[in-house]
Amino acid sequence: MEKNEYKNLVQKHTPKEDRLQNGVIAFLIGGCMGVLAQVLIDIYSYSFHISSKEASTFMTVTLIGVGCLLTCLGFFDKWVNSAKCGLIVPITGFAHAMQSAALEYKKEGLVTGIGANMFKLAGSVIIFGVVSAYTFGLLRMLIFGA
Numbered sequence: 001m002e003k004n005e006y007k008n009l010v011q012k013h014t015p016k017e018d019r020l021q022n023g024v025i026a027f028l029i030g031g032c033m034g035v036l037a038q039v040l041i042d043i044y045s046y047s048f049h050i051s052s053k054e055a056s057t058f059m060t061v062t063l064i065g066v067g068c069l070l071t072c073l074g075f076f077d078k079w080v081n082s083a084k085c086g087l088i089v090p091i092t093g094f095a096h097a098m099q100s101a102a103l104e105y106k107k108e109g110l111v112t113g114i115g116a117n118m119f120k121l122a123g124s125v126i127i128f129g130v131v132s133a134y135t136f137g138l139l140r141m142l143i144f145g146a
Helices: 003-013 019-048 052-073 076-083 091-104 110-117 119-144
Strands: none
Touching: 019 052, 019 076, 052 076, 052 091, 076 091, 091 110, 091 119
């Protein structure tokens, strides 16, 4: 079989993706995640009598913990198939990436397994996030002054 024939055969049997539907689903699920985050902030600030800024730290830790727990129990991957980027883009997706790598390499030990492999995906996200924040912060300072 030639390369072009194989390519045509693969394209014929590859399921088509409805981008509009996926975008709407991600938007709605992501919006629900934002509402859930705000509800957690309000609950924590009311219950513990703390400021919203301090309560946002508790909210972040809660969402990371829930994302890790759902990854360990095997639910997160199934929900992502339905929710699309609505669950991957928020902090829960970052927690899932780290937890998945930790679970996958735990048999190799703490240092050479978990420690060496946990940041393979998350490390690039951290690096590009820091570099982007530095770059845009520098541009803002140069354009708008100190």
